[in-house]
Amino acid sequence: MRKLLLTALLSISFSSSVLAEKEFLDHTNLMDHGDGHLMDMDGGMVMGQNTDVLPGGCDKIAAEEEITVRAGHKYAEKFPGRMFAFDKQEYHFKPCTKLTVNFINDDNIRHQWMMHGLPKYLYPKGMFHLEVTGPGKISGTLIFPPNDKTYLVHCDISQHMEKGMKGQLKIGRGSGDLPSIPGVTANVIQDDYSNSIPEVQLKSATDKKSAKNKQPQVNDSVVSGVTIIGLAAGLLLAPLLARKFKGMAAGEIVSSIFELLAQVIAFVIKLITGLIKMVSSKKAIEMSEK
Ligand SMILES: [Cu+2]
Numbered sequence: 549m550r551k552l553l554l555t556a557l558l559s560i561s562f563s564s565s566v567l568a569e570k571e572f573l574d575h576t577n578l579m580d581h582g583d584g585h586l587m588d589m590d591g592g593m594v595m596g597q598n599t600d601v602l603p604g605g606c607d608k609i610a611a612e613e614e615i616t617v618r619a620g621h622k623y624a625e626k627f628p629g630r631m632f633a634f635d636k637q638e639y640h641f642k643p644c645t646k647l648t649v650n651f652i653n654d655d656n657i658r659h660q661w662m663m664h665g666l667p668k669y670l671y672p673k674g675m676f677h678l679e680v681t682g683p684g685k686i687s688g689t690l691i692f693p694p695n696d697k698t699y700l701v702h703c704d705i706s707q708h709m710e711k712g713m714k715g716q717l718k719i720g721r722g723s724g725d726l727p728s729i730p731g732v733t734a735n736v737i738q739d740d741y742s743n744s745i746p747e748v749q750l751k752s753a754t755d756k757k758s759a760k761n762k763q764p765q766v767n768d769s770v771v772s773g774v775t776i777i778g779l780a781a782g783l784l785l786a787p788l789l790a791r792k793f794k795g796m797a798a799g800e801i802v803s804s805i806f807e808l809l810a811q812v813i814a815f816v817i818k819l820i821t822g823l824i825k826m827v828s829s830k831k832a833i834e835m836s837e838k
Pocket of ligand 1 (some may be wrong): 632658659660702703705707708
């Protein structure tokens, strides 16, 4: 009994440690690789860090600001069809602002907050970049140039931007709006959640279903109708024909049957040509009216 309890306890503690979420990591102990590139061995990275060099055209640091940006799946819940997002999609700062970004990743995966288009003489590859793998926090600082410009901020992990993790950062008056910023600007490719498509699909599906159900019924009714008419005709004609063929030789009967058939066929052809003429003349009138 004691053994059983022990194994149960052991298995519970093992499974809970396996299922437990990754611990939140504060990435503060980073190694400086030079050129504003800092890293640790736990998936934390800063690129384009600049705490003291003034960009050309800035006489002084105009303002010192600090923001917290959160990244995660849960922030995309308010954007239909999106999977990932930042908690905010738009940022405004004065030119020559020194900005410190505290980047928090709320997911158990890798996320980034990446800016492009900064002056390359100051920021390698024109980039400022924060990255955290798994839940955690990292901080980085940069100084903005003096021009009015709109910068794209995004997560560059494959498909994360396309799935919603992007925003725009405006310096001064900015330089316009970027497309497909969730909740800010219209999507380049608009998702269609209107009822029209599902309704059409539904309708065609039900049409196919009902057609499947109807076809045999229609065929059945046609067959039974033809059968009934044939039977009735046969019943009516049989005594007449019997009277007509009474006392005739076999050859005479056959020839008279052929004669009758020829008459019937001639009548049917006349009827059909008449009908065709009627229909085609009606069509011609309709066409000319149009
Ligand atoms: Cu991401």
